[in-house]
Amino acid sequence: MSLQEIIGIVFIFIGVFFSAIGTLGVIRLPDVYTRLHASGKVSTLGLVGLLAGTAVLMPQTTIKMLVLALFMVITAPVASHAIASAAYHLGIKPKAQRDDLAHRRGTPTPVVNGE
């Protein structure tokens, strides 16, 4: 195993590790909004680790890896934001205490311990 392979394998396992943690988060977290944090980890950290490992292991694909990594890092938050706003429009109340968008909808903001 040459040094290049070892570095590539380490990057790939970092990516797989974050994907596993993100997927575990998607399973265990209570509602859509917190789960979006977890799925964001998968699509940015998980994939960027995998792509970095692939770029190290196969140097001829480095440009494609950069394109794919840049594309994923830009579009993943936009997709998560779209899902979150869709969930809010569907009327899913976040389990967290604060509802910062409530004033726009006219619903009373739940006053929690005098906030």
Add this chain to the structure above:
Amino acid sequence: MSDAANLALQFALYVMILLMLPAAYRVFRGINHAERLQGIDLITTLLIGIIVLLALVLNSSFVVDIGIALAAFSFVGTVAIARYLSEGRVF
């Protein structure tokens, strides 16, 4: 690539494939549309990772283009469905 590296790559590939099961569980058990849409988004992201790993295992740099195409399509699809859910129309 040496055998040990190939073995490690295949192990990483199997782990990513196994990770798709909980994501599929989230799609089936989703209470409302947003949770199911988020499960689909997660599945496609994992699929992109699997395609990139396949490109490594098969040692062909052409397979990565499939991953780039899937990334583009999955993003457009997710945003279109999310917009349809929130506003009832896409365009």
